[in-house]
Amino acid sequence: QAVLTQPPSVSGTPGQRVTLSCTGGSSNIGTHYDVHWYQQVPGTAPKLLIYGSTNRPSGVPDRFSGSKSGSSASLVITGLQPEDEADYFCQSYDSRLSGYVFGPGTKVTVL
Amino acid sequence: VQLVQSGAEVKKSGASLKVSCQTSGYTFSGYYIHWVRQAPGQGLEWLGYINCNAGDAKYAQNFQDRVTMTRDKAISTAYMELSRLSSDDTAVYYCARTQYWNGYGNWFDPWGQGTQVTVSS
Numbered sequence: 001q002a003v004l005t006q007p008p009s010v011s012g013t014p015g016q017r018v019t020l021s022c023t024g025g026s027s028n029i030g031t032h033y034d035v036h037w038y039q040q041v042p043g044t045a046p047k048l049l050i051y052g053s054t055n056r057p058s059g060v061p062d063r064f065s066g067s068k069s070g071s072s073a074s075l076v077i078t079g080l081q082p083e084d085e086a087d088y089f090c091q092s093y094d095s096r097l098s099g100y101v102f103g104p105g106t107k108v109t110v111l
Numbered sequence: 112v113q114l115v116q117s118g119a120e121v122k123k124s125g126a127s128l129k130v131s132c133q134t135s136g137y138t139f140s141g142y143y144i145h146w147v148r149q150a151p152g153q154g155l156e157w158l159g160y161i162n163c164n165a166g167d168a169k170y171a172q173n174f175q176d177r178v179t180m181t182r183d184k185a186i187s188t189a190y191m192e193l194s195r196l197s198s199d200d201t202a203v204y205y206c207a208r209t210q211y212w213n214g215y216g217n218w219f220d221p222w223g224q225g226t227q228v229t230v231s232s
Contacts (some may be wrong), residue, residue: 002154038155045205046155048220057220089155093216099171100145100216101186102155 003094004103011109012080020075020106022090028101030071033093037066037070037075037089040105049088050075077108085110112136114144114206114223124232127194132206132223139187140164143209145219146180146191148202156202160209161189196230203227 005023013017022035027033035053038046048057049067053073063079073092077084090103117131127166132144145160159170161180168180179192189206204226 032214033216034218036216038219045222045225046219047222048218051218051220052215091155091218097172099159100157100168102147102157104154 002104003097003101004090006088006090006103008085008104009107009109011111012062013076013111014080014082016080018077018080019107020077020088020090022073022075022103024071024073024092024094024101026071027096028071028094029068029070029073029094031095033095035066035068035073036091037073038089038091039084040089042087043102046089080108080110082110084108112208112221114208114221114225116204116206116226117149119227119229121231122196124197124230126196126230127173127192128193128194128196128200129224130204130206130228130230132189132191134187134189134208137208139182140184141211142212143217144180144182144189145207146178146207147207147219147222149205149225150151150199150202150210153202158191158193162211198232200229201228201230 037050039049040046053068065076087105089105094101115133143160146158161168182189206223207216
């Protein structure tokens, strides 16, 4: 069973607001470890989207935002665009495993 | 900042693999290089990292007995070697950079372009 869980898929129409969730536990997100988010277009390398749970790197559109509460984190896309169709992975550190862990990913489809 | 990986590999079961990650645009010894793999249609799996200054490495529990990470500071390049390959090791292997441990869990940025590794029997 994956240490971090994500819904397999989410879909929305252009302009819609969509929320992606990432749920962990007491040895990762539920403690002081940050959550980071990556966008991966099929056939390309993952790209950092959100770091430190809430921060956007320069160049990432402000329609992407992140939050963390308890053992869960969320990535919100406000105003979904066709180019946002991709896989989204959350990532954190796990103290029990003494290593980095990823969620299984959520595929975002723009209808 | 760029991470450029070596080309695709085809290996036989039982063989070993060595992938390189050539870096540029930043001070190589000031960061860690991590290795992450992605099996076909699957998610991301962390293999471990190397401290590019000191040269010490830390490996994921699942790979501790099969993986070795090294670096060559003179040419700003990191390497990942995986032994005793099986078909389960067929995946795209990525290198990615992090800062030194910040106490809260680092993020990976940027990533290399990926190296496709195919293991056949």
